[in-house]
Amino acid sequence: MRKITVLSMITLDGVMQAPGGPEEDTSNVFEYGGWVPPYSDEEYNEVVKKELAPAEYLLGRLTFEIWEDYWPKHAENWPGINNNNKYILSKTRNQSDWKNSVFIKSLADIEKLKESEGPDIQVWGSSQLIHLLLQHDLVDEFRLKIHPLLLGKGKTLFDNKAIPASFSLNDSIVTSKGVIITHYVKTGEVKTGIFIE
Numbered sequence: 315m316r317k318i319t320v321l322s323m324i325t326l327d328g329v330m331q332a333p334g335g336p337e338e339d340t341s342n343v344f345e346y347g348g349w350v351p352p353y354s355d356e357e358y359n360e361v362v363k364k365e366l367a368p369a370e371y372l373l374g375r376l377t378f379e380i381w382e383d384y385w386p387k388h389a390e391n392w393p394g395i396n397n398n399n400k401y402i403l404s405k406t407r408n409q410s411d412w413k414n415s416v417f418i419k420s421l422a423d424i425e426k427l428k429e430s431e432g433p434d435i436q437v438w439g440s441s442q443l444i445h446l447l448l449q450h451d452l453v454d455e456f457r458l459k460i461h462p463l464l465l466g467k468g469k470t471l472f473d474n475k476a477i478p479a480s481f482s483l484n485d486s487i488v489t490s491k492g493v494i495i496t497h498y499v500k501t502g503e504v505k506t507g508i509f510i511e
Contacts, residue, residue: 316427317434317454318372320444321365323350324471325461330441331468338380339469346465353461353491361487361495365457368394369436372424375404377439382412401427401435403443421450428452441469448476455499456481462492478504 323333332338332347340347373381378400389396400415403424408417418424424447427435437444437453447453458471481498488494 315429316432318428318437318447318452319434319455319457320437320447320453320471321457322438322444322471323459323461325349325463325465327464327466328470328472329465329468330439330471339376341376342468344468346468349463349465350459350461353489353493355490357487357489358459358491358493358495361459365436366392366395368398370399370401370433372401372403372427372435372437372440372443374440374443375402375407377443378402378404378410378415380439382410382415386412399432403446421446424452425450441471444471445473445475448472451477451479453500455484455497458494458496458498460494460496480504 322330324330329346331344332340333350334348336347338347381395381400385392385395396413398414400412401424402410402415402417403419404417405419409415410417418427437447444453480501480503482501483496484499485497486495
């Protein structure tokens, strides 16, 4: 069985929309695109470089279309991005000229993919897809970069429909610009107790 890892840049209020640039995703009149670059430093960039190691990817349609327009022309910055499989959950598309793009249609397709043989799978962007995965307990790990700002609106990493689960902190650093970079691994069910008797 393959692991599914969600990699996301988020704000303190959980917004993940358009971290990379003003035109990345302006849906719902989002005006803060490009909120990540001011927080870049050497440590941050080193983590991102490691995360760009070759993998297989599970993406929502909108994120895929952003990638499809950008990465084939800039593949030198992400070794393997063109050659590795990209699985795209979409009801409206079924093909692309970008090689190794595989379109899937349903949750059942994702579950079959997770059960299949192969490398672990990364999910980048794709807020609606992440919500679907969390609603069906399909996320094994989070790699989050938590940025010290509030945006007040935008697409968020979490909704109120995720299946409860507990995670352990596998690794963390705090950059010089206050970004908390974390790696969480799912450990099981949520445990409760009494703090003070």
